[in-house]
Amino acid sequence: MIGKGAEANIYLSGERVIKNRISKAYRVRELDEALRKTRTKREARLISLARRAGVATPFILDVNNPDTTVEMSFVEGLQIKKMLNKASKKDRLRICREIGRSTGRLHSNNIIHGDLTTSNTILAGDKIYFIDFGLGEVSEAVEDKGVDLLVFKKSLRSTHYKFEKECFKAFVEGYSREYKAYRDILERLRIIELRGRYFTERF
Amino acid sequence: MERNLICLGIEGTAEKLGAGIVSSSGKILANVVKYHSLVGGIHPREAAQHHAENMKATLEQALQNASIGLGDIDIVAFSQGPGLGPCLRVAAVSARTISLAKKIPIIGVNHCIAHIEIGRLLTKAKxxxxxxxxxxxxxxxxxxxxxxxxxxxxxxxxxxxxxxxxxxxxxxxxxxxxxxxxxxxxxxxxxxxxxxxxxxxxxxxxxxxxxxxxxxxxxxxxxxxxxxxxxxxxxxxxxxxxxxxxxxxxxxxxxxxxxxxxxxxxxxxxxxxxxxxxxxxxNVLGDNGAMIAWLGILMYDSGVRHKIEDTMVKQRFRTDEVEVKWR
The missing domain is CATH 3.30.420.40 (ATPase, nucleotide binding domain)
Incomplete structure (x- = not known):
């Protein structure tokens, strides 16, 4: 086992990563099974779609849904979460711009990531890989794309607070380059934030 | 700590009005909570009216439970937000009045952080x-x-x-x-x-x-x-x-x-x-004054001082706005 995420155990076997969505004792059986199966299926499907859209992701090698297991190629690299605060300003902005570009590509293909954070993006060589599509979906809705951006913005705020503003600005630069409808999504992001319970103009 | 300070905390973010008294050694001397009875949800103005009408009795009850007088209070803390504007203002006005009348420091605290800190105090979570x-x-x-x-x-x-x-x-x-x-x-x-x-x-x-x-x-x-x-x-x-x-x-x-x-x-x-x-x-899971008092002590001890003009209520007070100097 190489990792224990919130919802899955991750094993490495040669060059293959085996991601097993394990049963959760706290959930009722029906809900537990439904969530694990849907997410396993979605993850495999969305990773393939994302690759086709030109976003770096692992290769899907096998899906075994009765066991809620996905096998994919191993991406050797570092989670953005672990390096962003230590990176030089130039690298930091370049990485965020690149995450923005890839997100723009996803959104122009109506692919919603669902959990876009610096934990789910990996720097390998000079590429940024996107992983963990289990909460994602295919959707044209401006709202869903706006929430994707909000989730990313909040991961900057909670984990890279010193750089939130500059990083998000760089993200938007990359995003707007790849996605024509970016203005609508940014406008919706603002509306979603205003709807939130704790939004203050300061942020 | 030079001496054991005593803080009065006033909670009034929603339908509950609370007055708690806590010492800087972490002892809860009183924790009185009064509810505005709910029919069809919280009406902010009616809840504020309830708090205003019950403030005096609630404070007196807390002082009586702690067996002290208002003159023994060293600091007054209140819930500055987040919460319902009219309710927050009743708590703020009461705290300002006590602060000015008794010439004691006033501290406006974040209600959400108060829940966390009273939890840490009583569960010993690190x-x-x-x-x-x-x-x-x-x-x-x-x-x-x-x-x-x-x-x-x-x-x-x-x-x-x-x-x-x-x-x-x-x-x-x-x-x-x-x-x-x-x-x-x-x-x-x-x-x-x-x-x-x-x-x-x-x-x-x-x-x-x-x-x-x-x-x-x-x-x-x-x-x-x-x-x-x-x-x-x-x-x-x-x-x-x-x-x-x-x-x-x-x-x-x-x-x-x-x-x-x-x-x-x-x-x-x-x-x-x-x-x-x-x-x-x-007794400290729901909204209460003791948690407000305890956070007031933590903030005061870490050097935080509020002037009256810093005590405007903040309806959408964010948890991550507060600089935590006491940890």
Whole structure:
């Protein structure tokens, strides 16, 4: 086992990563099974779609849904979460711009990531890989794309607070380059934030 | 610490009015809570009226329980936000009055952080990831480098609000949360909308679907499924935040934390991650003045000083706005 995420155990076997969505004792059986199966299926499907859209992701090698297991190629690299605060300003902005570009590509293909954070993006060589599509979906809705951006913005705020503003600005630069409808999504992001319970103009 | 300071804390963010008295050694000398009885939800102005009418008696009761006089109070703290404007202003005006009349320092505190700090005091948690769930708030927070960071929160209504509104629509009586919990014990599961966005969640669609489902399904089954769905969402985002923030303790806080099923679920999740599960005593889970007083002491001792002009209420006071100097 190489990792224990919130919802899955991750094993490495040669060059293959085996991601097993394990049963959760706290959930009722029906809900537990439904969530694990849907997410396993979605993850495999969305990773393939994302690759086709030109976003770096692992290769899907096998899906075994009765066991809620996905096998994919191993991406050797570092989670953005672990390096962003230590990176030089130039690298930091370049990485965020690149995450923005890839997100723009996803959104122009109506692919919603669902959990876009610096934990789910990996720097390998000079590429940024996107992983963990289990909460994602295919959707044209401006709202869903706006929430994707909000989730990313909040991961900057909670984990890279010193750089939130500059990083998000760089993200938007990359995003707007790849996605024509970016203005609508940014406008919706603002509306979603205003709807939130704790939004203050300061942020 | 030079001497044992005594702080009076006034809580008034929503329907509860609280007056608590705590010493700087962490002893709770009094903790009086009065409720504005709810018919059809909280009406901010009526709740504020209730607080204004009951303020004097509540403060006197707290002083009497602590066997001290107003002259023995060294600091006065109040809930500055987040909360309902009219209610917040009653607490603020009372605190300012006491501060000016008795010439003692005033401290405006963040209500959400007060829940976390009273929990840490009483459970002895060192550095917990906290799931704070109440009628008005739903947040997953953890401390990193000088602030309580918000990892997850509701995108629309709070979990307590969701359950209370459901109970009101179904005319189940009050307190809604306890009645739903009891009915759920003999229910069985059917599917309801499950909405998690990264570490954030949304309850408004779930509420609408539960009200709709109640037209056809047994009320026990709806209560059970509502709880199971909502709580699974909460536990999932807490679990994700735990993995993300890499903490070793999980603490529950807020009024909804009294729910036994939620406690059980969080405990199961924590065990799986080898994290310690902690829940503060029931009398400080709901909104109360003692938590406001205790945070007032922590802030004062760390050098925070507020002038009267710093004590404007903040209805949307964010947890991560406050610089934490006491840790």
């Amino acid at each position: 550095d917990p990831l906290t799931l704070y769930v109440s009628g008005g708030n739903t947040q997953v927070t953890a401390y990193t480098e000088g602030r309580y960071r918000v990892f997850g929160e509701t995108l629309d209504i709070a979990i307590g609000n969701c359950i209370d509104q459901f109970a009101r629509e179904m005319k189940l009586g009050s307190p809604g949360g306890a009645i739903v919990e009891k009915l759920a014990r003999s229910g069985s599961y059917f599917e309801l909308p499950y909405v998690v966005k990264g570490m954030d969640l949304s309850f408004s669609g779930l509420l609408t679907a539960a009200i709709e489902a109640a037209k056809k399904q047994k009320i026990e089954d709806v209560c059970y499924s509502l709880q199971e769905t909502a709580f699974s969402m909460l536990v999932e985002v807490t679990e994700r935040a735990l993995a993300h923030a890499e903490k070793k303790e999980v603490m529950l806080a807020g009024g909804v934390a009294v729910n036994r099923r939620l406690q059980e679920m969080i405990a199961l999740m924590a065990r799986e991650h080898n994290a310690k599960f902690l829940v503060p005593p029931k």
